[in-house]
Amino acid sequence: MATTALLVLDLVGTFAFALNGALIAVRSTRLDIVGVVTLGMITALGGGTIRDVFLGALPPATFVDWRYLVVAAAGGLIAFSIGHYLERIYGAINVLDAAGLSLFAVTGALKALDLGFGPLQAVVVGGITGVGGGTLRDVLIRQVPAVLSSGLYAVPAIVGATVVVLADVADTRGPVAAVGAAAVCFAIRMLGVHFDVNAPFPPGRPPAESS
Amino acid sequence: MATTALLVLDLVGTFAFALNGALIAVRSTRLDIVGVVTLGMITALGGGTIRDVFLGALPPATFVDWRYLVVAAAGGLIAFSIGHYLERIYGAINVLDAAGLSLFAVTGALKALDLGFGPLQAVVVGGITGVGGGTLRDVLIRQVPAVLSSGLYAVPAIVGATVVVLADVADTRGPVAAVGAAAVCFAIRMLGVHFDVNAPFPPGRPPAESS
Amino acid sequence: MATTALLVLDLVGTFAFALNGALIAVRSTRLDIVGVVTLGMITALGGGTIRDVFLGALPPATFVDWRYLVVAAAGGLIAFSIGHYLERIYGAINVLDAAGLSLFAVTGALKALDLGFGPLQAVVVGGITGVGGGTLRDVLIRQVPAVLSSGLYAVPAIVGATVVVLADVADTRGPVAAVGAAAVCFAIRMLGVHFDVNAPFPPGRPPAESS
Numbered sequence: 001m002a003t004t005a006l007l008v009l010d011l012v013g014t015f016a017f018a019l020n021g022a023l024i025a026v027r028s029t030r031l032d033i034v035g036v037v038t039l040g041m042i043t044a045l046g047g048g049t050i051r052d053v054f055l056g057a058l059p060p061a062t063f064v065d066w067r068y069l070v071v072a073a074a075g076g077l078i079a080f081s082i083g084h085y086l087e088r089i090y091g092a093i094n095v096l097d098a099a100g101l102s103l104f105a106v107t108g109a110l111k112a113l114d115l116g117f118g119p120l121q122a123v124v125v126g127g128i129t130g131v132g133g134g135t136l137r138d139v140l141i142r143q144v145p146a147v148l149s150s151g152l153y154a155v156p157a158i159v160g161a162t163v164v165v166l167a168d169v170a171d172t173r174g175p176v177a178a179v180g181a182a183a184v185c186f187a188i189r190m191l192g193v194h195f196d197v198n199a200p201f202p203p204g205r206p207p208a209e210s211s
Numbered sequence: 212m213a214t215t216a217l218l219v220l221d222l223v224g225t226f227a228f229a230l231n232g233a234l235i236a237v238r239s240t241r242l243d244i245v246g247v248v249t250l251g252m253i254t255a256l257g258g259g260t261i262r263d264v265f266l267g268a269l270p271p272a273t274f275v276d277w278r279y280l281v282v283a284a285a286g287g288l289i290a291f292s293i294g295h296y297l298e299r300i301y302g303a304i305n306v307l308d309a310a311g312l313s314l315f316a317v318t319g320a321l322k323a324l325d326l327g328f329g330p331l332q333a334v335v336v337g338g339i340t341g342v343g344g345g346t347l348r349d350v351l352i353r354q355v356p357a358v359l360s361s362g363l364y365a366v367p368a369i370v371g372a373t374v375v376v377l378a379d380v381a382d383t384r385g386p387v388a389a390v391g392a393a394a395v396c397f398a399i400r401m402l403g404v405h406f407d408v409n410a411p412f413p414p415g416r417p418p419a420e421s422s
Numbered sequence: 423m424a425t426t427a428l429l430v431l432d433l434v435g436t437f438a439f440a441l442n443g444a445l446i447a448v449r450s451t452r453l454d455i456v457g458v459v460t461l462g463m464i465t466a467l468g469g470g471t472i473r474d475v476f477l478g479a480l481p482p483a484t485f486v487d488w489r490y491l492v493v494a495a496a497g498g499l500i501a502f503s504i505g506h507y508l509e510r511i512y513g514a515i516n517v518l519d520a521a522g523l524s525l526f527a528v529t530g531a532l533k534a535l536d537l538g539f540g541p542l543q544a545v546v547v548g549g550i551t552g553v554g555g556g557t558l559r560d561v562l563i564r565q566v567p568a569v570l571s572s573g574l575y576a577v578p579a580i581v582g583a584t585v586v587v588l589a590d591v592a593d594t595r596g597p598v599a600a601v602g603a604a605a606v607c608f609a610i611r612m613l614g615v616h617f618d619v620n621a622p623f624p625p626g627r628p629p630a631e632s633s
Contacts, residue, residue, distance in 0.1 A: 025570070032621040034577055035570040049476075054260075056269035058478035059539075066542055080624055117270075120277055135351075140557075140567055145351055148236070148246040155245055199243040202291055265471075267480035328481075331488055346562075356562055359447070359457040366456055410454040413502055 005175040006107055009182070010048070011071050013103030014062075018044035018075025019086070020096035021137050026083035028141065033080050039137060040076030045069075047104045047132035054125050055115055094193050097134060097146075101157055102185035105130035106178050109161035110168075119165045126161025127154055130185075152192025155199065160185025216386040217318055220393070221259070222282050224314030225273075229255035229286025230297070231307035232348050237294035239352060244291050250348060251287030255311070256280075258343035262319045265336050266326055305404050308345060308357075312368055313396035316341035317389050320372035321379075330376050337372025338365055341396075362410055363403025371396025427597040428529055431604070432470070433493050435525030436484075440466035440497025441508070442518035443559050448505035450563065455502050461559060462498030466522070467491075469554035473530045476547050477537055516615050519556060519568075523579055524607035527552035528600050531583035532590075541587045548583025549576055552607075574614025577621065582607025 021043025025036040045062040052060035062068045079086065086092050108129025112122035131147040131154055138145040146153045160181045167177035191197065232254025236247040256273040263271035273279045290297065297303050319340025323333035342358040342365055349356040357364045371392045378388035402408065443465025447458040467484040474482035484490045501508065508514050530551025534544035553569045553576055560567040568575045582603045589599035613619065 026624045031570060032623050034575075034621045036624060038569055038576055053264065053475065054270055054274050058269065058480065059476055063476050063543060063546065064539075066540075069542065069546060083624055117275075118277075120280065121274060124274065124280060139350060139561060140570060142353065142564065142566060144353060147249055148242060148351060153245075154249055199245045201243050202237045202247060202294055264475065265481055265485050269480065328486075329488075331491065332485060335485065335491060350561060353564065355564060358460055359453060359562060362454055362456070364456075365460055410456045412454050413448045413458060413505055 005178065006110055007067075009103050009178060010107045011067060013100045013107065014044045014048075014068055014071050015075045016096045016103070017047070017100035017133050018072045019079045020093055020100060021133070022076040022079030023083050023087050023093050023096070024137065024141065026079060027087060033077075036080045036083075037073060037076035039140065040079060041069075041072040042140065043133045043137040044072035044075060044100070045133070046136040047100075047108070047129045047134075050132040051104075051108045051111065051125055051129040054128060055112060055117065057111075057115065091193075095190070098156075098186050098189040098193070100133065101130045101153070101189055102160055102182040104133070105157040105160040105185050106164045106182045109164050110173075110178065113165065113168050119169065122165045122168075123158060123161045126164070127157045130154075130157030130160070150192075152189060152197050152199070156185040156188035156192065159188060216389065217321055218278075220314050220389060221318045222278060224311045224318065225255045225259075225279055225282045226286045227307045227314070228258070228311035228344050229283045230290045231304055231311060232344070233287040233290030234294050234298050234304050234307070235348065235352065237290060238298060244288075247291045247294075248284060248287035250351065251290060252280075252283040253351065254344045254348040255283035255286060256344070257347040258311075258315045258319070258340045258345075261343040262315075262322065262336055262340040265339060266323060266328065268322075268326065302404075306401070309367075309397050309400040309404070311344065312341045312364070312400055313371055313393040315344070316368040316371040316396050317375045317393045320375050321384075321389065324376065324379050330380065333376045333379075334369060334372045337375070338368045341365075341368030341371070361403075362408050363399060366410065367396040367399035367403065370399055427600065428532055429489075431525050431600060432529045433489060435522045435529065436466045436470075436490055436493045437497045438518045438525070439469070439522035439555050440494045441501045442515055442522060443555070444498040444501030445505050445509050445515050445518070446559065446563065448501060449509060455499075458502045458505075459495060459498035461562065462501060463491075463494040464562065465555045465559040466494035466497060467555070468558040469522075469526045469530070469551045469556075472554040473526075473533065473547055473551040476550060477534060477539070479533075479537065513615075517612070520578075520608050520611040520615070522555065523552045523575070523611055524582055524604040526555070527579040527582040527607050528586045528604045531586050532595075532600065535587065535590050541591065544587045544590075545580060545583045548586070549579045552576075552579035552582070572614075574610060574619050574621070578607040578610035578614065581610060 018040040022036045022040030025031045025039040048062040049060045105126045109122040109126030112125045135145040135147050163181035163184055167173050229251040233247045233251030236242045236250040259273040260271045316337045320333040320337030323336045346356040346358050374392035378384050440462040444458045444462030447453045447461040470484040471482045527548045531544040531548030534547045557567040557569050585603035589595050
């Protein structure tokens with residue numbers, strides 16, 4: 001797959017997560033511009049940094065390549081400046097989160113394949129790349145991470161990573177497969193948010209009433 | 212020491228921590244199968260991953276070797292399926308946590324020695340391996356980590372790691388020393404839980420009444 | 423710059439952060455000696471460890487070099503022993519935190535330059551080194567990290583790192599530039615604490631009344 005296409009998808013995911021993290025920070029009171037941009041950058045760059053630790057690809061691309069730093073900072077600054085408009089758009093925070101999740105799940109899995117890891121590892125690292133940034137964000141603002149509490153958060157990331165790994169196995173890898181896999185992940189995530197879908201609950205322990 | 216024996220101990224520790232993390236997740240309401248298995252896997256694989264960062268042994272063995280991934284996932288799924296029985300067993304959560312702590316403290320220290328680190332580093336990394344997974348678990352479910360709040364949590368891990376390092380210095384390294392050191396750690400941890408033992412409190416600041 | 427001077431600054435920063443983290447732990451009830459020293463060591467060694475992950479310089483110097491381990495443990499033990507005197511000194515916790523922040527921002531940036539990273543990366547990693555340990559500390563004791571909530575926490579670290587990087591570009595690098603940059607960072611941080619300065623708040627969202 002063209003390295004350029006992969007980079008573009010990765011940067012779009014970085015931008016989406018930076019907007020998302022910063023919008024969530026704007027919604028919290030008492031966070032100034034530094035806090036807002038910092039939370040945006042951690043959300044945007046956290047997943048790729050954890051990915052590169054797992055792949056042994058240090059120093060992480062998110063740090064070495066200035067484009068990631070600049071795109072993440074720009075997303076955070078834009079959300080700071082016009083966040084009070086953006087957050088009135090119904091679902092903007094969820095859409096951006098799903099976009100970052102989808103793009104990072106796919107690009108994370110592809111990077112693992114590029115470095116010679118097996119299909120199982122590629123799927124796992126795709127999932128970790130997708131959920132990593134949002135998990136750091138949630139820990140820092142003291143929420144239970146979405147990956148634990150939200151029915152369909154890890155599942156779409158793993159499905160998206162699996163689709164792109166299967167395409168690779170079937171020798172039909174390319175930008176089309178990557179975008180298609182990300183679209184599948186995005187669709188599952190948004191359906192999960194819309195219908196509040198959850199995976200099965202433990203036996204003998206009915207889910208709580210709406211919390 | 213036979214590599215196979217070390218691997219077996221490491222996988223048993225992985226299984227114990229996966230059961231433990233998933234049981235704690237089951238006890239929390241509103242966590243579905245994905246949240247339960249995810250928390251089990253993070254508890255099981257977190258300590259070894261942090262260990263390999265400190266040892267510079269990336270990519271981490273917990274990720275490269277599929278057996279760790281499969282054993283951790285299996286532990287999480289078993290706890291999900293029959294967790295409501297398991298958790299009725301008095302102390303099951305504490306016993307599993309002490310087992311994971313003990314086995315990881317010993318295998319972490321041995322891995323450091325194998326890679327040529329000194330005795331001090333081996334003891335430190337043994338302690339980190341033992342407490343790392345549980346600390347990530349506690350941060351994710353928003354509890355003060357046991358390593359800070361619970362009297363004897365880091366101490367038994369450090370004692371266990373020290374025993375196995377001393378055995379290595381005394382040239383009596385082997386499976387027997389490893390299992391013995393883990394047993395010492397396990398015994399101290401369980402006594403600490405049973406009698407609610409704490410290390411000394413800061414002077415001029417009497418411990419709070421039972422919290 | 424003399425490696426020795428850099429090491430000394432780094433060890434002083436380690437000691438300051440160990441005292442700070444342990445003093446904060448002492449202020450919390452129900453933390454015994456192990457919890458106090460552990461929190462001190464994590465605060466002291468966390469920033470340098472994260473720095474070395476970003477620089478791909480694993481295993482981390484904070485772990486391989488026994489001097490960091492010993493200085494961090496000593497700081498924690500001293501704060502445990504005489505913390506109830508120390509914390510009566512007005513502002514001791516804030517001064518120690520600002521000292522650790524300043525020294526680590528400068529030494530982190532210099533280490534990045536030494537390893538051949540560019541100026542942007544050196545500034546970023548200086549900032550991360552400065553705020554990393556305190557952020558881990560705050561996450562473990564379940565506070566919103568200062569880097570997000572406190573007006574001037576990341577800013578002085580970034581300014582200090584920028585000063586030392588500019589000195590390097592201008593070929594006037596040396597112990598004097600390093601200490602000067604740390605002093606600038608320290609002064610900005612302490613002024614920020616004293617006057618409760620914050621960076622600008624998001625438009626359309628006036629800062630909350632004093633929280």
